[in-house]
Amino acid sequence: MTWNRAIAALVLALAAVPWLTAQDLPEKNPFEGDPVAIQAGMGGFRQRCADCHGTDAHGVRGPDITQIWASGRTDAGLFRTIRTGIPETEMPAFIAPRTSDREIWQMLAYLRTLAAPAPTDPPRGNAENGERIFRASCIGCHRVGGVGGRLGPNLSRIGASRSVEAMKIRIRRGAEDFRPGFAPVTITPASGPPIQGVKKNEDLFSVQIMDTRERIQGYEKDKVKSVVDVTRSAMPLFGPDRLSESDLDDVVRYLQTLRGFDPAVRQ
Amino acid sequence: MRAFARLAAFASLMCIGAALLVAQQLPSLVTPEEILGGLPADGSRWLTFGGDYSNRRYSPLTQITPDNVSKLAPQWTFQTGVLGNFETTSLFRDNVLYVTGPQNVAWAIDARTGRQIWRYRRELPSNLTACCGLVNRGFAMLGDKLYMATLDAHLIALDAKTGSVMWDATLGDYKVGYSSTIAPLAVKDKVIVGVAGGEYGIRGYIEAFDAQTGNRAWRFYTIPGPGEPGNDTWAGDSWKIGGASVWVTGAYDPQQNLLMYGIGNPGPDYYSESRKGDNLYSNSLVALDADTGELRWHYQFTPGDVHDWDATEVPILADLIIGGQPRKVVMFANRNGFYYTLDRTTGKPIVAKPFVKTTWATEIGADGRPVLLPGNIPTEEGSVTCPDLTGGTNFWQPSFDPATQNFFVNAREVCMTYYSWKPEYEPGQRYTGGAGQRLQSEPAFGALRAIDPATGERKWEFKYITPSTAGLMTTAAGLIFSGDAEGNLLALNSRTGQLLWHYQMGATMHGTSPVTYMVDGRQYLLVPAGATLTAWALPQ
Structure with missing residues (x-):
């Protein structure tokens, strides 16, 4: 009887482990609004994130992340993204103990203070026409959904990783710096x-x-x-003479729809 | 009865055999005199972090030369099988290597074949507060024991023959931020060690333990307590949580019986309002009596530091002729961008000169203090200063060649925007009060630089694409071994800086340096990189 009880307790204890781990990660940021945590998080963000996401979090090489909550992401989901990184992107994993749970929550608490609402302006441009232009002018070097060239970055997720403004600047002015590998x-x-x-x-x-x-x-x-x-990007410049304002809107509208993984890669 | 006779005969044979063997072997116990002897010409040992107490990492071995170094061939590779990278200096004695790895795993390895003899693994708590990786910088060795500092702030003694624990002493409480990554130093009958945790509001110290028993012999607090000289260089109670950690092995001067250790940054790292003053003995070199731990002198490189410029670089001792006068010096390339030659009898600077771009101070004044430039105090908006927080150099090992009188260092040319704000202290949590962001506008690079310690002038440099964090080793044959940030092991002519040989190791030699020794008449070069150790020698 005692043995049975001990075994039952052990089984219960073991069963509780994954349950506990899942529960350990709160759904809501425990430091949200805490001024001390926000300040500490600002430091963590500037040191670890700002090179790619910008000091104002509006994106440099990495995406604008000021609208990340408006896009429907949760605190716990963002925590996991920071902890594990994003495969096949430049977003690294920030692992323990070098980056503690608390530091991640602090960075998110800071980021929350920069959060912007989703844009209310109706999206501009015609994605269908944008896709047509893309297939004519861009696909030779850029891959989308397993189709296209490989010389330039794969754009299958570009809608999730670049702001509209950043995309427009790249297309009009070309790359002023080059991400690793390009x-x-x-x-x-x-x-x-x-x-x-x-x-x-x-x-x-x-x-x-x-x-x-x-x-x-x-x-x-x-x-x-x-x-x-070579100091000039291999990407040709698409000035207004080569791409009208409305065509640019169309291309960017199409690029905004690209948010998924490459379907050629089985998940 | 017959069995007993056989056993007796066997035993007496064993005794004769042992006696015959002993003639060719080193004595089984490592004596203080043996350590004092440094690196011998026969290449039979490498017994301390810096090769000898002067930390020169200068080997007398000459089988591998500038002419034949390109013929080096790998003899074996050892893989740790442990997550994390080496930051260690391997010890060598009697054809056996003693190596510490990440996560407080350690090995004795057959130097002939790379095969493991024993493996030690410490059970570590899951909630460690290690700011900068689960690393370790190496063993000390004395008598029949090896000494290792642990990430949960203990000092342990292992049986060198089996790897089993002989004693275990507590240095501090890991739950409030204490840890230890330093290679201990065995001096006479004591083992010297220090605590890390400068980013967690600790109060640092150097400790000595009785090598036999593990009893504490003395403790030197790197932040003076109330009533002690220097306590008034900390505002209010800030001394209690002021950091000043100790995580890089110092030098020992047997003539003066003096230990010289570099001390870490004051905390909070970037915010000094709460700790106004010079913050002694943060960012200093302290000289302690090895028997008592009593402070003889100190020199503070960066008073009241706000850039995280720990003085945890490796001090190197030498006797030089400077300005026609024989001088007993300690050489020190500092994270703050200045190279120093100090008089090691007084701690007074003889030479102090930037060895990288340095924008926070114009020079070191006659009073030994830096002459500050305005606009270099971190703010919430950010202020730009060179060097960056990693510094002009850092804990990776420099080297000194007494033949050419050159001091060698892997230097970094990087600038940074520093931010600061008022932090709150909470035990066991990071307490830095700021952050840094490297400047993207100026491409960062690094260089191996040869410096004349009599003048601080650069003799030559070898440029890297990106800053290297590898340690260095020189040899009497005129070689210097380094590594770059892209994973190349490099051999250069130490007189000219000419590159002679390279090999892609697949990982950087971050914070590690090669060691060299003789096995069966052949000179070996042992290189830790990433999670592998590779032994090189000339073809037979």
């Missing part, structure tokens, strides 16, 4: 014509690129004539 480079081999591509990796002795024919290849620096970083 910096343009020209390699002049010992013989033959120069090779244009984007840099996937580099150290003192070698460089790894994808060339404009999408060949991935490494080159040893002492075996080529030169490796030159």
